[in-house]
Amino acid sequence: MLHPPHPAKPVCDASRKGDGAPLLTLSGISKSFPGVRALAGVSLSLYPGEVTALVGENGAGESTLVKILTGIHQPDQGEIRIAGKSVTLPTAHAAFENGITAIHQETVLFDHLTVAENIFLGHAPRTRFGTIDRRAMRANAREVLDTLGAGHIDPDAHLAELGIANKHLVAIARAMSIDARIVIMDEPTAALSTKEIEELFLLIEFLRSEGKAILFISHKFDEIYRIADRYTVFRDGQMVGEGVLADTTQGELVRMMVGREVDQIFPKRQPNIGEPLLTVAALSHPTEFEDISFELREGEILGFYGLVGAGRSELMQAIAGMTRPSRGSISLGGRNIAPKSSADAIRAGIVYVPEERGRQGIIIGLPIFQNVSLPSLARTSRSGLLRTAKEFRLTRTYTGRLDLRAASLSQDVGTLSGGNQQKVVIAKWLATEPRVIILDEPTKGIDIGSKAAVHAFMAELVAEGLSVVMVSSELPEILGMSDRVAVMREGRLVAIRDNDGLDPETLVKLAAGVTA
Amino acid sequence: MTSDTANTLQRIPDRLDTPFRNALFSWEMLLVIVALAIFIINSFASPYFLNAWSLSDLTFNFTEKGLIALAMALLIISGEIDLSVAAIIALASTMMGMAVQAGADTPLLVLIGVGVGLLCGAFNGLLVTRLGLPSIVVTIGTMSLFRGIAYIILGDEAYKGYPSSFAFFGQGYVWWVISFELVLFLAAAIVFWFLLHRTSFGRTVYAIGNNPVAAAFSGIRVERVKFILFCLTGLMAGIASVLLTSRLASTRPSIAYGYELEVITMVVLGGVAILGGAGSIPGVVLAAFIMGLVTFGLGLVNVPGIVMSIFTGLLLIVVIALPIIWNRIRHKSA
Numbered sequence: 112m113l114h115p116p117h118p119a120k121p122v123c124d125a126s127r128k129g130d131g132a133p134l135l136t137l138s139g140i141s142k143s144f145p146g147v148r149a150l151a152g153v154s155l156s157l158y159p160g161e162v163t164a165l166v167g168e169n170g171a172g173e174s175t176l177v178k179i180l181t182g183i184h185q186p187d188q189g190e191i192r193i194a195g196k197s198v199t200l201p202t203a204h205a206a207f208e209n210g211i212t213a214i215h216q217e218t219v220l221f222d223h224l225t226v227a228e229n230i231f232l233g234h235a236p237r238t239r240f241g242t243i244d245r246r247a248m249r250a251n252a253r254e255v256l257d258t259l260g261a262g263h264i265d266p267d268a269h270l271a272e273l274g275i276a277n278k279h280l281v282a283i284a285r286a287m288s289i290d291a292r293i294v295i296m297d298e299p300t301a302a303l304s305t306k307e308i309e310e311l312f313l314l315i316e317f318l319r320s321e322g323k324a325i326l327f328i329s330h331k332f333d334e335i336y337r338i339a340d341r342y343t344v345f346r347d348g349q350m351v352g353e354g355v356l357a358d359t360t361q362g363e364l365v366r367m368m369v370g371r372e373v374d375q376i377f378p379k380r381q382p383n384i385g386e387p388l389l390t391v392a393a394l395s396h397p398t399e400f401e402d403i404s405f406e407l408r409e410g411e412i413l414g415f416y417g418l419v420g421a422g423r424s425e426l427m428q429a430i431a432g433m434t435r436p437s438r439g440s441i442s443l444g445g446r447n448i449a450p451k452s453s454a455d456a457i458r459a460g461i462v463y464v465p466e467e468r469g470r471q472g473i474i475i476g477l478p479i480f481q482n483v484s485l486p487s488l489a490r491t492s493r494s495g496l497l498r499t500a501k502e503f504r505l506t507r508t509y510t511g512r513l514d515l516r517a518a519s520l521s522q523d524v525g526t527l528s529g530g531n532q533q534k535v536v537i538a539k540w541l542a543t544e545p546r547v548i549i550l551d552e553p554t555k556g557i558d559i560g561s562k563a564a565v566h567a568f569m570a571e572l573v574a575e576g577l578s579v580v581m582v583s584s585e586l587p588e589i590l591g592m593s594d595r596v597a598v599m600r601e602g603r604l605v606a607i608r609d610n611d612g613l614d615p616e617t618l619v620k621l622a623a624g625v626t627a
Numbered sequence: 628m629t630s631d632t633a634n635t636l637q638r639i640p641d642r643l644d645t646p647f648r649n650a651l652f653s654w655e656m657l658l659v660i661v662a663l664a665i666f667i668i669n670s671f672a673s674p675y676f677l678n679a680w681s682l683s684d685l686t687f688n689f690t691e692k693g694l695i696a697l698a699m700a701l702l703i704i705s706g707e708i709d710l711s712v713a714a715i716i717a718l719a720s721t722m723m724g725m726a727v728q729a730g731a732d733t734p735l736l737v738l739i740g741v742g743v744g745l746l747c748g749a750f751n752g753l754l755v756t757r758l759g760l761p762s763i764v765v766t767i768g769t770m771s772l773f774r775g776i777a778y779i780i781l782g783d784e785a786y787k788g789y790p791s792s793f794a795f796f797g798q799g800y801v802w803w804v805i806s807f808e809l810v811l812f813l814a815a816a817i818v819f820w821f822l823l824h825r826t827s828f829g830r831t832v833y834a835i836g837n838n839p840v841a842a843a844f845s846g847i848r849v850e851r852v853k854f855i856l857f858c859l860t861g862l863m864a865g866i867a868s869v870l871l872t873s874r875l876a877s878t879r880p881s882i883a884y885g886y887e888l889e890v891i892t893m894v895v896l897g898g899v900a901i902l903g904g905a906g907s908i909p910g911v912v913l914a915a916f917i918m919g920l921v922t923f924g925l926g927l928v929n930v931p932g933i934v935m936s937i938f939t940g941l942l943l944i945v946v947i948a949l950p951i952i953w954n955r956i957r958h959k960s961a
Contacts, residue, residue: 433844454846463844471844476837476904480641485834486845488827495826503641510639519643539845 132195134159134324135211135293140189142175149175152189153350155343157293157324162315164335164356165328166368167345173328176345177297180326181213182206193293207233210292214282214299220270227252227266230285255284259314276307283314286323294318295326300334304419305623312338331585332361344368368559377591378570384594385409388578389461389547391430394439399425400602403439407547407580410573414593414610415582417622422602423582424466427549431463432456443546457486460546464536464553466582468529472536475525479517480506482524483539509538512571514564530561537565541572548572549580554588566592586615598622654898658913665920673927681923683804687874689893689919690808691867692886693912696893697819698863700911702856703894704823706836706903707762709751709857712864713886714773719743719868721777724786724878733792740869741862747773748861752854762857770887777880786878797874808870812915815863820908832856836903885936892943893918901947 133156142150150172157163165173178184180191182200191198193209200206220229227249228235236247252266261280270278279299286294296315300308315338318325327339335342336356343353344367352367389407394400400422407413415423429436432450441448443459450456453463465471474482484491484502491501506520513534517527524535533553540548550569554562569592573579583589589596590613597607598621606621650656669676676682695712702709719740723731726739747769754765799807823829834842835849843849872878897914899906918939925935 452846452848453844454848457846465841465844470838471841474834474838474841474845477833481830481833485830485842485847488830492827495828497825497827497830507639515639517639519640521642 131158133157134194136190136192137176137180138190138192140176140179140186140191142179142184142186149348150179150186151348153345153348155326155350156353157326158341159292159324160319160322161340162319162325162327162338163341163343164339165326165343165345166330166335166364171345171368172348173345174297175348177213177295177328180206180211180293180295182211207289210290211295212286212289212291212293213295213297214279214286215297220278220282220285222271223269225267225269226256226264226273226281226284229270229281230255230266230288232285234289251288252284255287256280259284259287259317276303276310279303279311280314283318286318287321291323293324293326295328297328298330299327300329300331305619306418308334332364333586335364336361365559377587378567380570380574382410382412382594383574383576384411385576388444389430389580390440390442392440392442394426394429394436394441396422396425396429396434396602397437400429400599403604405597405604405607407578409578410576411594412569412573412579412581412592414589414596415580415599416584416586416589416596416618417599419584421599421622423599424551426599427463427551427580427582428465430456431461431549433463457543457545460544461549462486462540462543462545462547463549464540464551466551466555468533468536468555473524473532475523477524478521479510479515479524479527479535480520482535483509483542486539487542505542506538509542510534513538513568528561530557530564533557533561533565537568545577547578547580549582551582552584553581554583554585586618589618590615600624655907655910655913658897658910658917662913662917662920665917665924669920669924669927672924676924676927679804683800683806683809685919685923686806686809686812688922689915690806690812691870691874691883692890692893692918693812693915694815694867694870695860695863695886695890696897696911696915697815697908698856698860699890700894700897700899700906700908701819701823701829701832702860703891703899703901704836704903704906705832705853705856706839707755707853707856708766708891709748709762709860710766710887710891711747711751711770711773712860712867712890713883714770714777715744715747715861715864716868716871716883716886717777717880718747718773719865720872720878720882721780721786721880723789723868723872725780727786727789733790736789736793737796737869740872741865744865744868745858745862748858748864749854751861752857755857756850756854774880777882781878781880787876789873789876793873794876795873797870797872797876808874811866811870816908816912823908828852828855833904836900836905888943889918889939892939892946895943896946900950 135155135157137153137155139152139154140150141148141152153172153176155163155165155176165176167173175184179186180200182203182205185201191200198209200209200211221232224232230252231248236244236251238244249266256262256264256266259280261277261284264273264277264280270281273281299311303311315325315327327335329335339356341354342356342359342364344351344364346368386409387406388409391406392404394403403426405413417423425434428434430441432453432455435451441450443461448455448459450459450461456462469475474485480502483506487505491498491505503520510520515534515538516531524532527535537550537553553569554565557565569579569581581589581592590610593610595607596610596613596618598605598618600622699709699712722743723736723740726736731739751762751766751769754760754769755762796807801807801810823832831842831847831852834845834847835852839849868883871883875882893914894906894911895901896917897906897911899911921938922935925938
């Protein structure tokens with residue numbers, strides 16, 4: 112289930128501007144890495160005063176393209192033209208000189224420098240003696256920030272003190288200060304809350320009105336339809352379509368991306384819900400959440416929706432024994448459990464698949480089979496002695512069900528794609544044979560193909576009687592997968608609703624605390 | 628549309644390379660070649676080298692440090708380090724010396740030496756795991772602390788008068804030229820090999836070294852494993868203290884001075900990643916032999932001790948830098 116396109120955008124505007132000459136044109140760009148052809152003769156045009164969305168599954172070549180445009184990689188073939196002139200971008204500095212700037216998912220700025228220093232790094236105003244004119248720099252920074260409506264940011268503050276949304280503001284201020292003509296935004300909303308995203312969009316609109324050519328990379332269709340004028344679709348390193356968004360439906364776009372129909376993304380299932388299994392009563396944490404009570408029934412998928420920072424992950428980590436609640440109780444199948452560590456929770460039958468796959472989920476450096484068997488070592492070993500044959504068998508059983516793609520089970524898990532790493536993480540937790548599995552943003556940042564595999568597998572699990580708690584910030588996923596939806600706001604559980612005719616707006620309002 | 632045809636279920640193999648092929652191109656194999664080369668150079672450099680008793684003497688150059696290196700390898704793989712091991716030897720030796728003055732006999736001396744080592748290791752472990760301090764800082768501190776205590780107790784003095792039965796540990800032979808120290812080292816190597824490569828405890832050591840956060844999420848008691856590793860390292864330093872004190876038959880506060888660097892050099896030369904996560908016991912054992920061969924060879928041709936410490940320092944830098952340079956070359960060519 113996807114959102115309807117945003118209606119507010121004037122359609123005629125986009126088509127009219129499209130008749131102008133593009134500011135940046137790429138043609139026939141190819142790039143290969145050992146064993147992989149990342150880009151095969153792609154083309155792309157960016158127009159001044161327009162936002163072009165670059166859409167594609169993970170690994171379709173978007174990140175390679177960004178690296179070529181920012182001077183980090185060199186194309187093997189093809190031509191880059193800016194304002195009609197052919198250019199090469201051999202270094203990051205050359206890209207900067209040509210007026211190209213990029214704002215990344217997690218902004219690449221310097222935490223230990225001040226806001227003003229970050230904005231003017233490399234082009235700071237100078238005094239007569241050639242030293243940095245701090246006063247002018249601060250004043251200029253103030254001015255740029257004010258034009259962006261960022262009066263709340265202190266130019267003297269260290270960047271480390273700012274949140275990710277404000278860091279984006281500083282990055283945009285930097286783009287303004289170097290008079291960038293081409294702004295690349297690589298999944299800028301990935302770490303932002305809904306409110307922050309809206310603020311970012313206002314800024315993008317401002318940049319557009321300033322005549323900048325903007326490349327907007329995102330996996331979220333609602334955002335693309337909200338902000339972009341045009342689109343370019345990549346699939347497997349090739350450009351498969353481009354055009355004006357207003358003339359294209361989401362369904363068509365998804366078809367171009369994946370070469371298959373949209374409505375297969377969420378599996379149809381017949382919920383077979385049993386007795387209450389997990390009961391959480393009045394659970395509280397000193398700082399993160401307060402007075403949380405809910406029940407999870409056998410064979411049920413309970414979705415947890417909320418804004419970033421609503422305390423969902425913290426609640427789940429307490430249930431899974433990673434942190435200690437200050438009050439309240441957790442019981443499983445009528446038996447009171449108070450897990451003091453994740454080992455306790457695993458033994459009781461509750462596992463938590465964490466949100467940050469790279470940091471909390473997989474162990475890069477260890478082979479696939481050792482990752483999978485890690486929480487189950489007590490079962491695969493005999494009185495502390497490893498039995499690798501048993502580990503391989505366990506790994507094969509669970510990764511096979513998730514359709515893992517790998518050359519061998521002894522391959523370092525770090526060499527897998529994000530989607531396959533996530534399959535390893537889920538396999539590792541299922542191998543402990545839990546009764547309750549808590550999935551925290553299970554499909555964040557993975558491609559649509561892997562997403563579909565994870566969703567199909569979730570459906571299979573609940574059909575077998577397992578109970579699932581799914582924390583997700585993606586409304587389509589929440590609505591497409593959950594039997595019931597719990598909404599959290601600022602550490603409190605504000606509602607639990609049956610997912611029966613539930614509409615996305617209600618959920619967003621609950622999560623954001625909008626009463627009207 | 629190649630991605631769609633790949634949908635046919637394929638069985639993913641357990642391994643691609645055979646164990647034999649892996650062994651052939653491993654760091655350990657390189658160490659074997661280096662060891663053989665140094666052995667051959669030594670036999671040409673000095674006519675006294677190829678002699679059963681010379682070779683037996685050679686082993687005393689690395690057995691004590693090697694025992695510590697075995698435990699240190701696990702500690703470094705887990706992402707921690709202990710710089711206080713030489714100071715633990717000094718403190719344990721001083722305590723044994725005091726016990727001798729008080730009339731203690733051999734069994735009690737051994738117990739004190741090993742016990743003090745274990746306690747010092749536990750102290751390091753508590754500071755690191757309970758207070759969450761970085762081990763490099765903690766053990767630089769305890770390095771000064773432990774040796775400082777030895778200096779306060781002993782000053783310029785030395786403890787002598789160890790009972791003759793105590794001499795066996797550092798000077799005794801089990802059979803012909805095979806010393807007790809060598810047998811103990813080889814036995815400990817087998818135990819540690821087993822622990823690291825064949826038990827689930829060993830597996831958790833690797834997991835922690837590669838990603839402590841994910842290891843904790845996987846139900847591993849990270850702090851407990853680290854505490855055990857510090858205790859093991861202290862214990863091995865205590866055992867080394869018994870051997871060294873027995874071999875020298877005396878205790879000075881400067882005993883085992885600078886050993887920590889040689890131990891760490893052995894571990895890193897043995898292929899253990901200095902940042903944790905990778906390494907093997909066979910590698911460390913081979914590195915111990917190589918270090919022994921080199922120092923003994925340099926001694927045979929009358930190279931002074933200070934040059935040997937320069938050599939150790941250079942070796943440490945080279946073995947840490949080598950994998951980094953190697954990776955950089957590989958990335959360039961790729």
